[in-house]
Amino acid sequence: MSEGTATEAVGAQGERALTLLTSELPGAVLKSESAFGEVTIYVDADRLVEIMTLLREHRDAAYAMALHVTAVDYPDREPAIPRFDVVYQLRSLMHNDTCRIVVQVTEENPTVPSLETLWATLDWHERETYDLFGINFEGHHDLQRILLPTDWQGHPLRKDYVSFGEPVAFTHNLEWALPAAERPRDMPGGGR
Amino acid sequence: MAALPPVGKHTAPLDPPQARVPGLENVDIVQLDDDTMELNMGPQHPSTHGVLRLVLDLDGEVVKRCRPDIGFLHTGFEKSFESHTYQQCIPYTDRMDYLAPLCNNLAFSLAAERLLGVEVPPRGQYLRVIMCELTRIASHLLWFGTSALDMGATTAFVYAWREREKILDINELVSGVRMHTSFIRVGGLLADVPDEFYAMVQEVLATFPRMLDEYEVLVTGNPIFRERTRNIGVISAADAINYGMTGPSLRGSGVPYDLRKARPYSSYDHFDFDVPIGEHGDVYDRYLCRMQEIRESLKIVDQAYNNLPSGPVNTPDRRVAMPPRNEINTSMESLIRHFKLSTEGFRPPAGQVYEAIESPRGELGFHIVSDGTNRPYRVKVRAPSFSNLAGLPFMARGELIADLVAVIGSIDIVLGDVDR
Numbered sequence: 001m002s003e004g005t006a007t008e009a010v011g012a013q014g015e016r017a018l019t020l021l022t023s024e025l026p027g028a029v030l031k032s033e034s035a036f037g038e039v040t041i042y043v044d045a046d047r048l049v050e051i052m053t054l055l056r057e058h059r060d061a062a063y064a065m066a067l068h069v070t071a072v073d074y075p076d077r078e079p080a081i082p083r084f085d086v087v088y089q090l091r092s093l094m095h096n097d098t099c100r101i102v103v104q105v106t107e108e109n110p111t112v113p114s115l116e117t118l119w120a121t122l123d124w125h126e127r128e129t130y131d132l133f134g135i136n137f138e139g140h141h142d143l144q145r146i147l148l149p150t151d152w153q154g155h156p157l158r159k160d161y162v163s164f165g166e167p168v169a170f171t172h173n174l175e176w177a178l179p180a181a182e183r184p185r186d187m188p189g190g191g192r
Numbered sequence: 193m194a195a196l197p198p199v200g201k202h203t204a205p206l207d208p209p210q211a212r213v214p215g216l217e218n219v220d221i222v223q224l225d226d227d228t229m230e231l232n233m234g235p236q237h238p239s240t241h242g243v244l245r246l247v248l249d250l251d252g253e254v255v256k257r258c259r260p261d262i263g264f265l266h267t268g269f270e271k272s273f274e275s276h277t278y279q280q281c282i283p284y285t286d287r288m289d290y291l292a293p294l295c296n297n298l299a300f301s302l303a304a305e306r307l308l309g310v311e312v313p314p315r316g317q318y319l320r321v322i323m324c325e326l327t328r329i330a331s332h333l334l335w336f337g338t339s340a341l342d343m344g345a346t347t348a349f350v351y352a353w354r355e356r357e358k359i360l361d362i363n364e365l366v367s368g369v370r371m372h373t374s375f376i377r378v379g380g381l382l383a384d385v386p387d388e389f390y391a392m393v394q395e396v397l398a399t400f401p402r403m404l405d406e407y408e409v410l411v412t413g414n415p416i417f418r419e420r421t422r423n424i425g426v427i428s429a430a431d432a433i434n435y436g437m438t439g440p441s442l443r444g445s446g447v448p449y450d451l452r453k454a455r456p457y458s459s460y461d462h463f464d465f466d467v468p469i470g471e472h473g474d475v476y477d478r479y480l481c482r483m484q485e486i487r488e489s490l491k492i493v494d495q496a497y498n499n500l501p502s503g504p505v506n507t508p509d510r511r512v513a514m515p516p517r518n519e520i521n522t523s524m525e526s527l528i529r530h531f532k533l534s535t536e537g538f539r540p541p542a543g544q545v546y547e548a549i550e551s552p553r554g555e556l557g558f559h560i561v562s563d564g565t566n567r568p569y570r571v572k573v574r575a576p577s578f579s580n581l582a583g584l585p586f587m588a589r590g591e592l593i594a595d596l597v598a599v600i601g602s603i604d605i606v607l608g609d610v611d612r
Contacts, residue, residue: 035543036306064433067548068579070572072561083214087462089546089559093433093447096454098546121436124582147263147611156271158571 014039014099016092020061024054040100045112048103052115055090057100063090063099066119069126071133073159075107082106086113086135105135114140132157205548227251231593232238235264239342242607244581255596258588265611271307273571277537278304278378279493281568286372288573289609291334294320294327295365295551297376300571302457303547303558304378307540310512316380316505317459318496322393323366323375324458324549325489329400331552332482332489339601340411343420348411355403362392377512378538380506394446400490404483412483420478420580425587425599428473438576439554441603445473447485451550458549463495475595475602482604512538518604523571537566546574553577553604577609 018039021029028051030042043051055063067089074083082104090099103112114137118124126137127146134155137143145152154161169177193368231248234240243264249257269288273281285296305312312320360370366385367373374384407609411417427437429445444450450467452460468484470477506513514533515526542564548557554576563569580603587603588596 036545038545040544065436065438067436067546067555067557068559068572070559072570087559087572089557091555093449100544100546119577120431120434121582123435124578128578139587145263147266149263156268169196178453 012037012039013097014041016095016097017041017055017061017063017090017099017101020058021051024058025051035180038098038100040102042102045105048101049113049115049118051101052118055101056118058105059094060147061092062094062095063092065091065093066115066122066125067091067098069115069122069129071129071135071157073133073157075159084133086112086129089190098131104155110134111136111138114143116140131155134158146159195281216363228256232483233593233596235261240600241338241605242509244600244605244607244610246596248596250593253592253594255588255593256589258585258596260584262581262607262610265607267612268572270571273568275567277566278540278568279537281571282374282377283372286374287608288414288575288612289551289553289556289577289606290371291331291606292327293371293373294323294376295549295556297374298458299547299549299551299556299558300560301378302549303545303560303583304540305507306513306545306547307543307560307562308378308512308538309508310379310507310509312380312458312507313504314459314501315384315503318500319381319385319505320376320458321460321463322493322496322500325492326359326362326396328489328552329396329493330356331379332486333359335482335552335601335604336411337409339598339604340417343417344595345396345411347415348407351403351407351410355400356398358392358399362389362396365389365392371404372562379509380504384505390497393493397494399492401487404486408483412480418476420595421474421479421598421602423472423474424591424595425475425478425602426473427583427587431582431586432473435586436579437554437583438579439550439552439602439604440485441477441554441580441583443467444470444478444481444602446471450556451548455548457547460492462499465489465491472486475598478602478604529589539564539566548574551576553606553609554580573612575609575612577605577607578612581605581610 012034018029018032018041021041028043028047032042033040055061067150069086069088072085072087074085079085084105086103086105088101090101105112112135114126123143124146126140127143129135130137131145131147132141132155144150194489229250230251232245233248234245235243236315240246245264247254247259271283272284281298281300285300286293289296333352333356337349340348363373364370365388367375367382376408405492427445430449432442432445446469448469453467465488468481468488470481510529515529519526520530542560542562544561546557546559548555555574556576557574559572559574560568561570584600584603587599591599593601
């Protein structure tokens with residue numbers, strides 16, 4: 001781990017949130033990881049609003065600014081673990097701290113509650129995550145694409161979305177000559 | 193004689209827009225009801241600083257609602273990162289916020305360096321600071337010129353451009369190109385600076401304060417400009433935080449939050465400088481913040497330049513840094529290392545980091561998820577312009593359409609940064 005970066009000098013980022021959540025909302029933290037001087041807190045989608053409200057309002061946390069929300073796609077995970085990580089990054093100006101909250105959602109039901117009423121900035125960030133990952137933010141007042149045209153097909157930052165080029169069929173992969181919709185699900189560009 | 197209609201109200205419905213191109217009657221102007229008109233501003237309007245499109249609901253000249261439509265410059269950089277090695281990602285970062293490419297390089301490099309556990313030697317850190325502060329000055333000068341131009345001050349634009357050119361010359365000297373420099377890389381810099389660098393920085397330090405005084409006389413002290421910018425686009429500190437605004441747009445509302453002070457990176461804690469803040473959160477305060485920031489940046493450059501340590505600029509860690517040329521001639525291991533770094537790059541351990549710096553526009557963060565391979569698994573860019581622009585509808589409500597132009601200028605967005 002690096003010695004010179006400043007974040008280590010002010011202690012592991014996000015420990016404040018972890019301590020508060022463990023004491024105030026027992027059972028809310030599913031698990032937590034600490035690496036590179038940052039704590040990642042995994043929580044359940046059902047309790048997300050309650051948890052985030054506490055982190056925003058409680059004076060020991062006061063995460064008044066939401067930096068971003070995004071997602072990470074893990075299509076090759078074992079079936080027991082949901083496919084998407086929805087990642088929230090919060091910043092407390094009062095305590096000069098950053099914390100990362102992760103909610104895991106499945107491919108079949110990629111839904112988390114919208115937090116745009118807690119932090120106004122999340123309105124656009126949630127739209128971006130919906131646009132690029134297809135995560136459904138329940139309760140968002142206007143959940144539509146923001147960066148891509150409204151008639152765009154698919155969600156480009158998913159790992160199974162082919163970013164450029166057309167698959168070329170050779171003798172060893174003749175199934176690539178099939179139309180995109182008929183290709184096997186596990187192929188690049190398949191199943192769309 | 194019939195009474196005149198009240199100001200700002202149409203008593204009779206407007207005539208339907210006349211079709212000049214058949215089938216495109218409703219493209220630009222749509223009549224919503226008797227009082228409201230929907231007007232399309234941009235994406236090719238010169239005051240929208242690039243390709244921002246605003247859909248405005250107007251009552252006369254008053255903006256009732258403003259809906260930004262973004263994405264015209266969306267290039268999918270975040271997807272591209274996933275198929276490139278870490279060093280290959282650096283040129284992509286240049287092209288996001290194309291007015292502050294070095295700050296983008298720095299943010300990505302710092303995040304990758306934290307994953308790798310690599311530290312850059314003091315000389316490399318100081319040179320990074322000098323280049324980033326010069327970039328901040330160049331970016332603020334461009335903002336000063338264009339936003340003054342939006343409000344009709346043509347002369348200021350030409351002056352600011354002239355000064356910015358000197359900083360672009362320094363970029364060209366150290367990296368070979370004027371804008372997309374890729375000068376700051378993971379593990380250090382492209383190379384140490386050439387000898388001519390010192391004289392050019394001295395020239396900037398010597399001439400810029402006088403030039404700034406000239407600008408202040410031209411614009412800051414100008415009563416027309418002051419009347420034009422005061423009390424418009426007002427946003428309170430609490431609202432600015434709620435909308436995730438950072439940088440001078442947040443500090444203009446009186447929040448003294450600057451990552452260079454709050455979470456110093458790259459030796460910023462070695463330098464003595466102030467964080468200017470505003471009071472009312474209007475366009476004029478944001479203007480003053482940026483103008484004072486240029487002077488503070490000059491102070492930082494001055495200190496870093498005068499205390500510039502000697503020594504290497506790149507990390508000695510051979511997992512990341514290329515071996516020196518003379519070593520490759522004599523050592524087989526160095527030759528292999530050189531080949532492996534060129535073809536494969538390095539492999540940070542699995543994990544995720546979020547690293548943020550203070551770019552000229554605000555908090556620029558990179559969230560990198562590594563899976564232990566030589567390419568990042570996922571890179572999320574927390575772009576300051578994106579969040580700052582999200583606050584525009586709030587600031588624009590109730591303003592005149594002519595003032596909206598000033599408000600857009602005052603949040604200093606770069607559409608490459610918004611759309612990525």
